[in-house]
Amino acid sequence: MKDMERENFENEWKNAFEQAEISPSDNLWTSIELELERAEGKKMKRKLLHYKFMAAASITFALCFAGVGFYYFSNERRNYSSDQLALQSTVKNELNTSALQSISERSNEGQLLQKKNEPLNQSSQVFDADKRADETDRAEENHLPFELKPNDDGKISLPVRRNSVGLKAAHQIQKRKPHDGEEFIAETRDEILKDKTNTESNIFQNESQTEKYTKANILLSRGDNVKSTKELRASGKPAAIVDLDKHFKDNLENKEISEQGTNISNEPPVMITSKLQYGTSSKDAAVALMRDNSSGSDHQTQTLTDNRERLVTKVPVGKLSTDPKNLDGNFTFRELPPLIETPKVELSIQKKEEDPFKVMMARLEKREAELAKEDVKELRKNTIVEKLWTSVGFAAGNVNSSNSSVSSSSGNNTMARAGNTSNTAINQSRASGTSYSAGLNVGTKVAKRWVVQGGLNYISQTSAYQSDAVVASPNLDNFRAASLTDVNNTKSNTKASKLVGTSNYRVNNNLQYVSVPLQAGYIIVNHTFAFQVNGGISTDLFIQNTLTPENSNLEKVTQRGDESSYRPVNFSGLFGTEISYRFGKHYRLALNPGLRYPINSIYKAGTGVVANPVTMDVAMRFRYIFN
Amino acid sequence: MLTEKELIEGCCKGNRASQKALYDRYCRKMMTVCLRYSKSTAEAEDILQEVFVKVFNNLKDFRQEARLDTWITRIIVNTALNTRRKKLYLYPMVDVDTISIPDQELSLSGVHFTQLVEMIQSLPHGCQVVFNLFAMEGYSHKEISELLGISEGTSKSQFARAKSLLQTKLLKESSFYERYGEGKL
Numbered sequence: 001m002k003d004m005e006r007e008n009f010e011n012e013w014k015n016a017f018e019q020a021e022i023s024p025s026d027n028l029w030t031s032i033e034l035e036l037e038r039a040e041g042k043k044m045k046r047k048l049l050h051y052k053f054m055a056a057a058s059i060t061f062a063l064c065f066a067g068v069g070f071y072y073f074s075n076e077r078r079n080y081s082s083d084q085l086a087l088q089s090t091v092k093n094e095l096n097t098s099a100l101q102s103i104s105e106r107s108n109e110g111q112l113l114q115k116k117n118e119p120l121n122q123s124s125q126v127f128d129a130d131k132r133a134d135e136t137d138r139a140e141e142n143h144l145p146f147e148l149k150p151n152d153d154g155k156i157s158l159p160v161r162r163n164s165v166g167l168k169a170a171h172q173i174q175k176r177k178p179h180d181g182e183e184f185i186a187e188t189r190d191e192i193l194k195d196k197t198n199t200e201s202n203i204f205q206n207e208s209q210t211e212k213y214t215k216a217n218i219l220l221s222r223g224d225n226v227k228s229t230k231e232l233r234a235s236g237k238p239a240a241i242v243d244l245d246k247h248f249k250d251n252l253e254n255k256e257i258s259e260q261g262t263n264i265s266n267e268p269p270v271m272i273t274s275k276l277q278y279g280t281s282s283k284d285a286a287v288a289l290m291r292d293n294s295s296g297s298d299h300q301t302q303t304l305t306d307n308r309e310r311l312v313t314k315v316p317v318g319k320l321s322t323d324p325k326n327l328d329g330n331f332t333f334r335e336l337p338p339l340i341e342t343p344k345v346e347l348s349i350q351k352k353e354e355d356p357f358k359v360m361m362a363r364l365e366k367r368e369a370e371l372a373k374e375d376v377k378e379l380r381k382n383t384i385v386e387k388l389w390t391s392v393g394f395a396a397g398n399v400n401s402s403n404s405s406v407s408s409s410s411g412n413n414t415m416a417r418a419g420n421t422s423n424t425a426i427n428q429s430r431a432s433g434t435s436y437s438a439g440l441n442v443g444t445k446v447a448k449r450w451v452v453q454g455g456l457n458y459i460s461q462t463s464a465y466q467s468d469a470v471v472a473s474p475n476l477d478n479f480r481a482a483s484l485t486d487v488n489n490t491k492s493n494t495k496a497s498k499l500v501g502t503s504n505y506r507v508n509n510n511l512q513y514v515s516v517p518l519q520a521g522y523i524i525v526n527h528t529f530a531f532q533v534n535g536g537i538s539t540d541l542f543i544q545n546t547l548t549p550e551n552s553n554l555e556k557v558t559q560r561g562d563e564s565s566y567r568p569v570n571f572s573g574l575f576g577t578e579i580s581y582r583f584g585k586h587y588r589l590a591l592n593p594g595l596r597y598p599i600n601s602i603y604k605a606g607t608g609v610v611a612n613p614v615t616m617d618v619a620m621r622f623r624y625i626f627n
Numbered sequence: 628m629l630t631e632k633e634l635i636e637g638c639c640k641g642n643r644a645s646q647k648a649l650y651d652r653y654c655r656k657m658m659t660v661c662l663r664y665s666k667s668t669a670e671a672e673d674i675l676q677e678v679f680v681k682v683f684n685n686l687k688d689f690r691q692e693a694r695l696d697t698w699i700t701r702i703i704v705n706t707a708l709n710t711r712r713k714k715l716y717l718y719p720m721v722d723v724d725t726i727s728i729p730d731q732e733l734s735l736s737g738v739h740f741t742q743l744v745e746m747i748q749s750l751p752h753g754c755q756v757v758f759n760l761f762a763m764e765g766y767s768h769k770e771i772s773e774l775l776g777i778s779e780g781t782s783k784s785q786f787a788r789a790k791s792l793l794q795t796k797l798l799k800e801s802s803f804y805e806r807y808g809e810g811k812l
Binding site for chain 2: 009010012013014015016017020021022023024025028029031032033035036039040
């Protein structure tokens with residue numbers, strides 16, 4: 001019961017909603033439509049993507065395939081070209097070296113149609129060009145050069161193509177008499193057809209017109225310009241052998257079909273002959289013999305399996321031209337057609353009409369480039385490199401000789417003899433003073449930061465010292481200041497003059513040098529303001545020294561050369577710095593504090609005085625920069 | 628007027644007119660179904676929109692073994708359950724205590740279905756789902772338990788509770804009408 005009530009309850013509710021319908025809002029369909037469009041768009045995108053992938057894959061595959069094919073193709077072509085070259089060179093070599101003399105026949109090829117027991121009064125040339133042509137074709141297929149093997153007799157068989165022009169040219173149908181070896185000649189097809197008068201030589205007797213025509217074509221297929229034997233003999237061209245056995249079934253006696261049959265078909269020839277015996281029949285086979293005019297042929301008789309005899313003849317054909325293309329003789333080679341016919345590509349460059357705007361733009365660009373180059377040049381021009389310069393300078397400083405020393409073995413002995421002790425030498429050697437120099441220098445930049453400079457300077461060094469000796473003239477009228485030389489030199493103490501001791505008096509000693517410095521400098525700062533460190537050596541050339549006493553009663557003394565106690569040439573070490581400022585394009589003002597130190601004593605060795613006066617000065621130089 | 632088969636074919640081809648026609652034919656009925664499974668009209672429309680998109684995208688899979696409205700209803704149920712599954716997770720259904728169902732038999736004849744929809748929507752989530760599945764769709768408790776991942780006992784108790792609540796509401800409605808003398812709708 002309760003279950004039924006429950007079921008009624010559920011059924012009532014179910015029934016209440018059976019026909020219940022409520023309309024949704026109007027824009028709900030729009031929303032649904034948008035969703036559908038979005039979903040379709042995604043589908044389309046996916047499809048499009050799929051097609052794109054397919055297209056890309058196809059293109060990639062095609063490119064790969066093309067690449068592989070190109071690679072393979074180019075390899076083949078390369079091989080073909082190299083093989084062709086090898087072939088030509090081989091042929092040329094062979095022709096050049098061998099100078100083909102004969103065409104030999106292989107023993108199992110070819111047959112000579114010969115009347116039985118008929119003496120072969122003319123040499124004949126036989127070869128199976130068919131087989132040779134096969135070989136040629138095979139060789140071509142394999143891209144191999146022709147095999148030019150010498151035969152047993154040392155003669156080389158010439159390869160001939162199936163449709164060789166030479167072969168055609170060499171054809172000749174020879175007329176043969178059936179009884180006594182009469183020759184048969186068919187000059188043209190019409191002649192062949194018309195040749196009915198001579199029953200003995202009428203090979204088309206009792207043949208249908210079609211057969212006749214066919215045979216005539218066959219005859220002619222061996223050569224277009226078939227000539228008579230006489231003409232051929234005159235031209236020296238051999239004849240070709242034509243086998244017409246198949247077409248002459250009737251009225252032939254002792255006809256034997258060649259074991260190889262004929263190659264009479266639509267294909268061009270070649271010749272296999274059969275041994276035909278001519279009887280008394282009016283018909284006989286049209287036989288063409290390969291003949292030439294040369295003699296000395298070799299004949300061989302070969303017995304075949306069916307007991308037929310086959311005559312093989314080797315004949316010299318005459319010399320062949322070394323040019324395989326144009327053989328002087330029997331055969332003419334013709335060039336093999338290219339395996340791959342490359343299409344001729346003609347490049348044609350279409351002249352386009354010039355767009356004036358583009359022309360103008362091009363001109364503008366060109367002008368801009370030119371201007372840019374000029375700017376660069378100008379910039380380079382304006383850029384100061386200071387490669388070469390010259391300078392004039394003036395320096396002032398002091399000289400310090402406190403490190404000098406005087407040896408005890410000096411000339412003080414003279415004074416000792418004089419009874420006076422003179423400190424002149426000591427004072428003079430130790431005198432300090434001032435130094436002035438002026439000069440001209442030249443410098444150049446050897447590297448980015450290295451310079452080398454040299455010059456010529458005049459140096460004047462003045463020092464004062466206390467002297468206590470004078471040099472008196474012999475009559476004691478004149479007195480002059482005594483120098484170190486006077487003190488040390490006994491010459492001064494001669495009868496003409498003598499050294500006299502006095503009270504101290506002041507003497508100014510002035511030394512004059514010419515200095516030739518050579519310095520190297522390293523540029524530390526290279527701008528408008530520059531800083532440089534210099535070092536070098538100078539050669540100091542002594543000019544003179546002047547002793548000027550302050551006492552007016554004494555005369556001054558100027559000493560040069562041997563009179564002076566100073567070394568004539570001295571070397572000094574130089575060290576200094578340079579601070580400079582560039583103004584303008586060509587000028588630089590420099591301040592050069594420096595130091596000069598004589599490497600050797602400035603006094604001569606005999607003086608007993610060792611002095612290396614140190615000069616410290618500051619120079620101001622005005623530099624002119626050339627470039 | 629197109630037959631259902633023609634409509635389906637048109638919809639499968641993506642013919643917008645066919646789709647519109649199909650929508651017009653079934654949207655009102657399905658809206659009612661969606662209202663039963665939702666708490667508001669807006670939610671119901673969302674469910675309906677989602678359902679029809681699914682219908683048009685998958686109509687080619689409809690084998691026409693059953694009626695189309697039944698098939699759409701099944702889609703609505705599944706969609707509603709998927710939507711409400713989170714809420715069902717948040718509000719797990721448990722066995723309720725024994726519920727006393729009023730003895731008075733109440734009839735639904737005087738109650739408009741819109742009111743019934745409101746009553747269903749006022750039910751708790753679990754009760755609403757179970758009630759719809761059992762009473763309206765005809766699922767068994769066993770099937771409901773498998774569908775919702777609850778025990779069969781929970782399904783039964785949830786339904787009983789839903790029923791009790793609905794009857795209580797119906798009682799109120801009827802007594803209201805009796806008190807104020809207004810005719811039943």
